Every structure is written in C-alpha cells, then in structure tokens.
Amino acid sequence: MKKVLIAALWLGAGVAQAAQIAMQDQSQLKVPGSQATPVFVPPAESELPDNAFGQMVRQGHALFVDTRRLMPEAVGNGMNCSNCHLDQGRMAHSAPLWGAYPMYPAYRKKNDKVNTYAERIQGCFQFSMNGKPPAADSPQMTALSVYAYWLATGTRTGVETPGRGYPEVPQPKDGYDFKRGEQVYNEQCAICHGGKGEGQKVAGEYVMPPLWGRDAYNWGAGMHRINTAASFIKHNMPLGKPGSLSDQQAWDVAAWINRHERPQDPRLVEGSIEKTRVKFHANDGVNLYGQKVEGVLIGQGTGG
Known part of the structure; x- marks a missing residue:
C-alpha cells in the first residue's frame, strides 16, 4: 500500500x-x-x-x-x-x-x-x-x-481466465482487530494515502486515492466489504510488494479502513440506515454498515 x-x-x-x-x-x-x-x-x-x-x-x-x-x-x-x-x-x-x-x-x-x-x-x-x-x-x-x-483479445467468452478478480483471502479464525489494523495502516499505507486516509494530491489532482472521507468510495462500493478490501490488499499492496502482508494483516487493515465514514450508499432506503442495512448490507459479505463501533453508528455518511 x-x-x-x-x-x-x-x-x-x-x-x-x-x-x-x-x-x-x-x-x-x-x-x-x-x-x-x-x-x-x-x-x-x-x-x-x-x-x-x-x-x-x-x-x-x-x-x-x-x-x-x-x-x-x-x-x-x-x-x-x-x-x-x-x-x-x-x-x-x-x-x-x-x-x-x-x-x-x-x-x-x-x-x-x-x-x-x-x-x-x-x-x-x-x-x-x-x-x-x-x-x-x-x-x-x-x-x-x-x-x-x-x-480481452484472445480470451474465450464465458470461460473464466486465471488471474481474474481479487482472489479470496479467508477470514482469520480470530476475525479482525482495529488496533492491529491501525498499526499496519500507519506503517504500510499512510505514507501514500495519508494519516487520515485523505490521499495525496499534486497540483490539485489526486495521485494517491483517498481511502475514507468525502472523496473516497461510498458505502455501496464493493470495496466497503472488509473481505473484498482484504483480498485486494493482500494481492496488490503495498504496491510492488504484493503478498507481503499476512492474511491477518490484510483483514486487520481492511477493517481499519472500512470503519471510517465515507459517502452515503446512494441506495439509502427512506433515509434509514437500518432499512438500508437490512436490504443491501446484511448479507453482503463482511461489512460494518449500520453497526455500532465503540458506540458510534457506522454508515451515517460524510455529507459530502
């Protein structure tokens, strides 16, 4: 990363x-x-x-x-x-x-x-x-x-080509830990994505993407799933060193990133986080939308 x-x-x-x-x-x-x-x-x-x-x-x-x-x-x-x-x-x-x-x-x-x-x-x-x-x-x-x-020139229609997608990284038996994830983030990710997940800009344009906040992916994006983010991280980050993080580190840092607020899910149901959670997030992988973390409801959106 x-x-x-x-x-x-x-x-x-x-x-x-x-x-x-x-x-x-x-x-x-x-x-x-x-x-x-x-x-x-x-x-x-x-x-x-x-x-x-x-x-x-x-x-x-x-x-x-x-x-x-x-x-x-x-x-x-x-x-x-x-x-x-x-x-x-x-x-x-x-x-x-x-x-x-x-x-x-x-x-x-x-x-x-x-x-x-x-x-x-x-x-x-x-x-x-x-x-x-x-x-x-x-x-x-x-x-x-x-x-x-x-x-895709040369591939076969309807036949899955090896290397497609983000290979699954099974959830560690002890789950994930925010504190460990924060440490991984500070050591491996913050240098590019900023200490507050804000990304990096040069001449007003992002050269490293933000990971949370108003300019990040929203709560409806596939990357908000901790399991999806962990798979991407494990197999692609840090850039140039894919696979250097353990499965546990990938899950921990994915959880840390996705416990932060980001733009609201555009499918918001009747203005209700709970109704949106039940309809779109309850069975959508491992995610924090609509849950409380340290007493704070996740999924309120950045308002931006």
Whole structure:
C-alpha cells in the first residue's frame, strides 16, 4: 500500500429453472487456484492498429487512467478506474479488464439482475466513483467498453481466465482487530494515502486515492466489504510488494479502513440506515454498515 491503495435470475416461472443453473455471481467473486502468472497476456499498445478502432481504444485507455479529470460530470470523488484495476486494467488478481469483459452479460446479486458489461461499468461509477453513471450508449461508455474488449483479445467468452478478480483471502479464525489494523495502516499505507486516509494530491489532482472521507468510495462500493478490501490488499499492496502482508494483516487493515465514514450508499432506503442495512448490507459479505463501533453508528455518511 505504499503507492496506492488501493472488484441469473430469470423472470416469472424462470426463477425456479435458474436455481438449477450454476450462474456466476459477479458481486463477490471467488477465484480458485494458484496465483502463478496466468498464461494469458493482454495485447501491447504497439499492437494497436492505426485506424478508427485503435483510436477508440486509446480514448478508452485515457478515460480509464484519468477518469476523474476527463469525466468530472460522472465522478463524484477522488478516484480513477485504474485505482482498483491496477496497471491500466492489465494486472492479474487486480480485477483486470481482460478477465471481466468476456464474462458478461452475467447475473449480479448486488442488483439482482443480469447485467450487461455497460451496466457493470455504470455500477462502478455509481458506487466506487460515487458519481453519476454515464448513459450506456454514451461516447465515454463506448470507449471504455472498447478498451476492455481489446484487452480481452484472445480470451474465450464465458470461460473464466486465471488471474481474474481479487482472489479470496479467508477470514482469520480470530476475525479482525482495529488496533492491529491501525498499526499496519500507519506503517504500510499512510505514507501514500495519508494519516487520515485523505490521499495525496499534486497540483490539485489526486495521485494517491483517498481511502475514507468525502472523496473516497461510498458505502455501496464493493470495496466497503472488509473481505473484498482484504483480498485486494493482500494481492496488490503495498504496491510492488504484493503478498507481503499476512492474511491477518490484510483483514486487520481492511477493517481499519472500512470503519471510517465515507459517502452515503446512494441506495439509502427512506433515509434509514437500518432499512438500508437490512436490504443491501446484511448479507453482503463482511461489512460494518449500520453497526455500532465503540458506540458510534457506522454508515451515517460524510455529507459530502
């Protein structure tokens, strides 16, 4: 974390039929197997053709790595797409685009519907970016989708490629500890993300993303789950030293980060944290939304 912190239900009578079909739930992905370098290697930029397609891929790449500056109308915090999908969406075990694109359309438990790839990106804008999702047929969405399509060149549709997602890190038998997590954060993360999770800016632009506060991902983002954040941290942080933290350290620091306030879940039900917790968070991995920690209710939002 020294550089950046920081991934099929049918209608009517079809529901019963869907229950008998193994449908991949994209909202809490589990990636089996080892973490050896995957066989698949996405294409290099030098392979891009000098035509309209190549230009569109380059546009998508620019939006992906500089999202906040190029799409201010859609991004409501200090994040770029590349903050969660490292190495410009190429890195294995960091939810690479080449692992995601070929698996859509797919059912997601998060919104209880079959999502297109465009809808999946829209969810990222709504939650991880705390913003306003661009229209599915907008030029920006088209460019982002084309970039992901190009990175997936050579993969097989509907077949999970090794290296996809954030590999699961089982919860330690003793759970997590905030105090230990704070120590890990101060020693491994604060140098880049700030002592108060505020991130780092250069010339007014974030170069290291905030992890909590008004410019971080909101309470609806997948990263608010302690188990998801622990998996990302374990396999990607500190930057350049993936796997250097133990499972326990990853869970502890993920819990410490996610006990802090951030923008409210945009799905807030009738202004009620408890109703929102029951509907969206009670069965959504390990999270603190709507719980009290040291007498303070978590999930009130930053108001920003």
